[in-house]
Amino acid sequence: MSSSLRPGVITCKAAVAYGAGQPLVIEEVEVSPPQPNEIRIKVVCTSLCGSDVGAWLSQSLFPRIFGHEASGIVESIGEGVTEFKEGDHVLTLFTGECKRCKQCTSDKGNACQNLGLERRGIMHSDQKTRFFVRGAPVFHFCAVSSFSEYTVVHTGCAAKVDLSAPLEKICLLSCGIASGLGAAWNVADVSKGSTVVIFGLGAVGLAAAQGAKLRGASRIIGVDINPRKAEQAMKFGVDEYLNPKDLDEPISQVIKRITEGGADYCFECTGDVSVVTTALQSCCDGWGTTVTLGVPRGKPEITAHYGLLLTGRTLKGTMFGGWKPKSDIPLLVYRYLKKEILVDEFVTHDLQFEEINKAFDLMKGGECLRCVIHMPK
Ligand SMILES: NC(=O)c1ccc[n+]([C@@H]2O[C@H](COP(=O)([O-])OP(=O)(O)OC[C@H]3O[C@@H](n4cnc5c(N)ncnc54)[C@H](O)[C@@H]3O)[C@@H](O)[C@H]2O)c1
Ligand SMILES: [Zn+2]
Numbered sequence: 001m002s003s004s005l006r007p008g009v010i011t012c013k014a015a016v017a018y019g020a021g022q023p024l025v026i027e028e029v030e031v032s033p034p035q036p037n038e039i040r041i042k043v044v045c046t047s048l049c050g051s052d053v054g055a056w057l058s059q060s061l062f063p064r065i066f067g068h069e070a071s072g073i074v075e076s077i078g079e080g081v082t083e084f085k086e087g088d089h090v091l092t093l094f095t096g097e098c099k100r101c102k103q104c105t106s107d108k109g110n111a112c113q114n115l116g117l118e119r120r121g122i123m124h125s126d127q128k129t130r131f132f133v134r135g136a137p138v139f140h141f142c143a144v145s146s147f148s149e150y151t152v153v154h155t156g157c158a159a160k161v162d163l164s165a166p167l168e169k170i171c172l173l174s175c176g177i178a179s180g181l182g183a184a185w186n187v188a189d190v191s192k193g194s195t196v197v198i199f200g201l202g203a204v205g206l207a208a209a210q211g212a213k214l215r216g217a218s219r220i221i222g223v224d225i226n227p228r229k230a231e232q233a234m235k236f237g238v239d240e241y242l243n244p245k246d247l248d249e250p251i252s253q254v255i256k257r258i259t260e261g262g263a264d265y266c267f268e269c270t271g272d273v274s275v276v277t278t279a280l281q282s283c284c285d286g287w288g289t290t291v292t293l294g295v296p297r298g299k300p301e302i303t304a305h306y307g308l309l310l311t312g313r314t315l316k317g318t319m320f321g322g323w324k325p326k327s328d329i330p331l332l333v334y335r336y337l338k339k340e341i342l343v344d345e346f347v348t349h350d351l352q353f354e355e356i357n358k359a360f361d362l363m364k365g366g367e368c369l370r371c372v373i374h375m376p377k
């Protein structure tokens, strides 16, 4: 890091994406000081989520700094900030919590109307960016952009966490694992003795499996087209593995047969929209519930026979597993510290920041669950 001529600006390294699917370029970037109600964070660790890979492959907003699953230390605070101070440990939040809007004040949802998912690559407060390369603005990702040594976030998009929690592990609670656990607990509300099917055995799907297991599900079937995902799935509560490619009949028919009419709960954690319909078909009549989490990379439309709903099934979608991000995530960190939930086990690779493109290759190739990227000290 070095200081620049403009007051408060930091010059540091960031991994900049210049085009869909193109390797990131590690560049010197200027990071503006935090504006009112913002904080600047020194990123310590950032893991690579399926959503970073999906957006990098399919979106068109460039140049851009991706990364949204991260832990860090507050470096400086903007005007009016009282709840954070320099040195606080934080997790970034890709969807924030203002604590004032209709969503934040209801216990029914978490889609904050002021600090919700930011798709335009800018900050919520002034629709500008805080990153510049050679004087030109660089877009943010989900108002987090953690593939940078320093980043600026709104105070509503960061959660203060216990200083004793290992930042190189809990970064995973900033998106993927929390989303999967919350899908099972808050959204599906999985009941004891139920049968569950997880489509997609990445970190999100396996966190949903872990959540279902902790709720006492008696049978958890994991489905993935990548056979390498089968073995580690058992650690997180998956009892049986099915690969649709190995079957002579549609996977939903197989599931209906082996579960005597369909599962109680299905979780779609693939990002392949056609799997939403398959999951709905794999649920039982009457009360079968499908929760979809995947972020589509192609046309975001599903088709399903409405008879699937008339027979009593429910289809739900969720962002961040229904958690109130700022309020609930510190409690999840606490549950991890008490060893109530697995987090370390999801980390299959640790890489240095300079190796960030390798992390993308590993995720793209289906070779890892979570790759933790360690920023320079
Ligand atoms: N809703 C949310 O809040 C939220 C949060 C985090 C991630 N996500 C999304 O959830 C999805 C999973 O994220 P992840 O980080 O675990 O990604 P991942 O890439 O590690 O895992 C996805 C898994 O799905 C499998 N898969 C792909 N197509 C399939 C198909 N047709 N049938 C069966 N399996 C298939 C892949 O082999 C892979 O194992 C992504 O779409 C991601 O963008 C959503
Ligand atoms: Zn709000």
Ligand SMILES: [Zn+2]
Binding pocket: 049, 050, 051, 052, 068, 069, 175, 176
């Ligand atoms: Zn994510």
